[in-house]
Amino acid sequence: MAGYKAEDEYDYLFKLVLIGDSGVGKSNLLSRFTRNEFNLESKSTIGVEFATKSLNIDGKVIKAQIWDTAGQERYRAITSAYYRGAVGALLVYDVTRRSTFENVGRWLKELRDHTDPNMVVMLIGNKSDLRHLVAVPLEDGKTFAEAESLYFMETSALEATNVEAAFAEVLTQIYRIVSRKAVEASDDGNSSTVPTKGQTINVKEDGSVFKKIGCCSS
Template sequence: MVAYRTEDDYDYLFKVVLIGDSGVGKSNLLSRFTRNEFSLESKSTIGVEFATRSLNVDGKVVKAQIWDTAGQERYLNKFGYRAITSAYYRGAVGALLVYDVTRHSTFENAERWLKELKDHTDPNIVVMLIGNKSDLRHLVAVSTEDGKSFAERESLYFMETSALEATNVESAFSEVLTQIYHIVSKKAVDVGDDGDAAAVPAKGERINVKDDVSALKRVGCCST
């Protein structure tokens, strides 16, 4: 007899945020990972949206709730960016910081995005630097070595991806979720030393995102 799990049957729920400049491919990374879809006609995200997908990590079902926001300041300001910043980052235990390997300015801005992330999240958050659009090899403006150097300097994980060709997209998200799970597992073992054990969710604990969604909807920014 086969036991089936329902959509709400999981061991862990981890909130992961996508950050980076507009046009770097965050939404296509999200759709490729969660629905295995890619759209050449995709437009800039206005406001905030999220999607979910569950993975098996070390025999446990980990459900990722991945949030994607507009990276373009004019959209963020229009929709009350400062009002939604805390709600967007609240409860996040993982992040993908994305730049476009063909646009050096998006790589230069990664430091600013990383600072904002650190200002609004727990120090234990797992962050992976993503150099997206690796399929555009003839247009590369940011070398792999530069990406690796920045990641090493800031103690980030690093991977180059192509949402178009589905290169390393699965690996990038899986690695982030696996590392989050290992942190949670270690904290569960160290729970007797509970000084900061609540920094990440314990086994079976849900991250309450309902308040976050309500706050975002109140400022009229959410896409459906």
């Protein structure tokens, strides 16, 4: 088709969501991973935004479509459409603000209320560069993650520490689950469930969900 570029090709498309309190650095984690940008003056925007990036995992091109709450979290009004079709999540808190860590349990409950129980979730302690201001020790994050069976990593969007690693780990674990399911399905003789090249995994085709939603759109 006209205008089709080779870089648009991918084997799998996985939707990830970023959740957590306002101001923990979700948007900068997204921009650092997808565009290698960090904006110290970044403001919360209202609506839903997403960006994409492709990684090579086990010889397959995995395209991540990462959704950012973009200000909605301040109103606790994240909609089911935001979570729909997501297969992975990064649950972010700010290591310098204890309250953002204390709210992680509420975010996790909301996530589990709206998504598949097999979803891959990573707990992220962001702003690890502000070591002199740390209010949430590394061990606290690890302990919570272990208790809830989450992956865990501390990151710095500012210094680009562990950002790529965190997203890559989530995507790798999702890919392994999908691959295992595909193998199990073929072993059962039901080859029709094996994902084909370029197939979207568990991401709804509802076009309205994929548009950038402004604050006042009806």
